[in-house]
Amino acid sequence: MMKQRALVLVEPGKTEVREIDIPSPKSDEALLEINTVGFCGGDLNGFRGLFELQEYPNVLGHEVGATIREVGNEVPDAFKPGVRVTLNPYLNCGHCVSCRKGRPNACQDNKTMGVRRPGAMTRFITVPWQKLHASSTLSTRELALVEPLTVGFHAAARGRVSAGEKVAVIGCGIVGMGALAASVHRGAEVIAVDIDDAKMRTAKLAGAAHTINTTNVDLHEALMEITDGDGPDVIIEAVGNPATYRAAVEEVAYTGRVVYIGYAKKPVDYSTGTFVRKEIEILGSRNCLGDFPDVISYLEAGKFPVDAVISRVVSLDEAGAALADWSANPGPITKIMVDFDNSVTQ
Ligand SMILES: [Zn+2]
Ligand SMILES: [Zn+2]
CATH class of the missing domain: 3.90.180.10 (Medium-chain alcohol dehydrogenases, catalytic domain)
Incomplete structure (x- = not known):
């Protein structure tokens, strides 16, 4: 052979x-x-x-x-x-x-x-x-980006992100960028959160309305200002560490939705009263479900x-x-x- x-x-x-x-x-x-x-x-x-x-x-x-x-x-x-x-x-x-x-x-x-x-x-x-x-028009590099972006698209679907909602995406790696792009595509006002300025610039190019670099800025204060004191309707966590897992439930609006894509590598301590008091929905999101054609046509439109x-x-x-x-x-x-x-x- x-x-x-x-x-x-x-x-x-x-x-x-x-x-x-x-x-x-x-x-x-x-x-x-x-x-x-x-x-x-x-x-x-x-x-x-x-x-x-x-x-x-x-x-x-x-x-x-x-x-x-x-x-x-x-x-x-x-x-x-x-x-x-x-x-x-x-x-x-x-x-x-x-x-x-x-x-x-x-x-x-x-x-x-x-x-x-x-x-x-x-x-x-x-x-x-x-x-x-x-795809007859995408390059093979673009085709190689489809799968990681589908994981983010699925997370936005899990969070039922809809037009006019304020959505914070914590973590602007490629999966977070997929969640961000999908949320923009669904008509949401997207807040990108990361600790790297280059990733913030990329998030803007993909349509984020706001960026928060938490190395310079307090996350809570910045989110309160952007959302008029309510907190985001949806927070999508795409980092996978205990601090961002906690931040998602602490910062999301009352009655909001939290979507977890990141795998936290350590157990996470929560004050679970927040879940009940705010009556939030907490959703896991894994891989993707039928998102390939959507991501391909999104990339074909040249907006990413x-x-x-x-x-x-x-x-x-x-x-x-x-x-x-x-x-x-x-x-x-x-x-x-x-x-x-x-x-x-x-
Ligand atoms: Zn992958
Ligand atoms: Zn099975």
Whole structure:
């Protein structure tokens, strides 16, 4: 069998480029030539040994921009060779309670590529055609941004963000940027909260009406001023640390909604009286549910600051070191992409 090179997360803190087989497509599969793969916050947590679902060793990568090269005989014409695609990297079990209720994104046994099965940080992979989403106009870098943005779009849907509401998004990494963009798209007045000025500028480009850098400004006072003393109608937490988890319930308006996307790595202490007194809704948000076509048409409309969120583009051989750099200094990085068109892959 022909071999190709792949980025493998061997164990926490250790990546390696290893040789793996080049697969060939089954009748319902497409063979994709990978052009671009983004590193996910989940990859970072897996590298740090902080993501409980991460299995080792595993080829990383599930944020994909690729070109179809070959198809099995059951694959419809919309996915013929030459078509550019991204993919839905989740695999749900089909019979757990979430799956039975039409919520496969929260499947109890979900297997995401690169987390619980081999990922896409290599030149060729095979994927069932039902997982593919095509675009004739997006670049493969834009296609690689679709999946992380869907996670934010899903969070805005979970929060039932609607026109005229004031929505604070805490954390302007790529998932937070997706939540922000989706909230703007839904007609909300969006307040972006982060600790990095470059991310605040990017948030403005994506349509945030207000920005709060909490290294210089008191979050509570700033939110009170922007919301005339009410607090935001919806707060979406996309950081995953105890302080921001608490801030979300403390700062949200009475009768408001809080959506959690971030994974807090430590237990969070709450004064739960706030939940009851304010009669707030607290919603978890995981992966996405049918958001791929919406995100693709949103990106096709050209309103998202794509270049501003791509912090760094590296080759396959540089990818492991780039992940380690990101782990050492996460603040200024929004998205690192691995460019397979400019990598030695065989
Ligand atoms: Zn991801
Ligand atoms: Zn399931």
